[in-house]
Amino acid sequence: MSDAPLRYRRVLEQDLPRIMEIEAAGFLHPWSEQMLRSEISHAWSVVLGAAEDAPGPERLLGYIIFWLVHDEVHVLNVATAPEARRRGVGRALMEQASAHGRQRACRLVTLEVRRSNAPALGLYRGLGFRQVGVRPKYYAEEGEDAIIMTLDLDPR
Numbered sequence: 001m002s003d004a005p006l007r008y009r010r011v012l013e014q015d016l017p018r019i020m021e022i023e024a025a026g027f028l029h030p031w032s033e034q035m036l037r038s039e040i041s042h043a044w045s046v047v048l049g050a051a052e053d054a055p056g057p058e059r060l061l062g063y064i065i066f067w068l069v070h071d072e073v074h075v076l077n078v079a080t081a082p083e084a085r086r087r088g089v090g091r092a093l094m095e096q097a098s099a100h101g102r103q104r105a106c107r108l109v110t111l112e113v114r115r116s117n118a119p120a121l122g123l124y125r126g127l128g129f130r131q132v133g134v135r136p137k138y139y140a141e142e143g144e145d146a147i148i149m150t151l152d153l154d155p156r
């Protein structure tokens, strides 16, 4: 992978095999194809993919799923393909979600993250997210807590 800039676009049905590949590599309990498909179809849900802005065949490197509900952006899922990690893809996708929120006059971004997920916690903290609560044993299979985080969106 080069250091080409990224471009972003809505994820389509035809992207699902690649999205599922990234999902399977990133999570202990990956979302099913059906769950991903329904996010693509919901009016309130945005599924954005990131790819290198370079000539040649496109390969999605990561994606983010978020809901725009009232004045909040709720991030449900963000993942970067293993070979593309630590190159700013996750941060850029989170910034895209915030930018969508600002366009819709949202004032807050919210999300839940596993207490043990150090890479994700590092990503969110680096973007200015604050811990505002804990949902004890939210991830029932492992009995793991969810950390609830929020970011205030200042209009720009």
Ligand SMILES: CC(C)(COP(=O)(O)OP(=O)(O)OC[C@H]1O[C@@H](n2cnc3c(N)ncnc32)[C@H](O)[C@@H]1OP(=O)(O)O)[C@@H](O)C(=O)NCCC(=O)NCCS
Pocket: 025, 026, 027, 062, 077, 078, 079, 080, 081, 084, 085, 086, 087, 088, 089, 090, 091, 092, 112, 113, 114, 117, 118, 119, 120, 122, 123, 124, 126
């Ligand atoms: C979390 C995840 C999306 C980060 O994606 P990424 O594209 O590698 O992240 P970035 O390169 O944009 O990193 C941005 C910052 O996040 C933090 N970060 C990312 N990976 C990290 C790691 N392994 N350990 C500690 N901090 C990390 C760092 O602060 C990093 O900034 P830096 O590289 O300048 O130090 C990725 O690790 C992933 O897909 N994980 C599996 C899926 C997942 O857990 N998603 C989150 C669900 S809540």
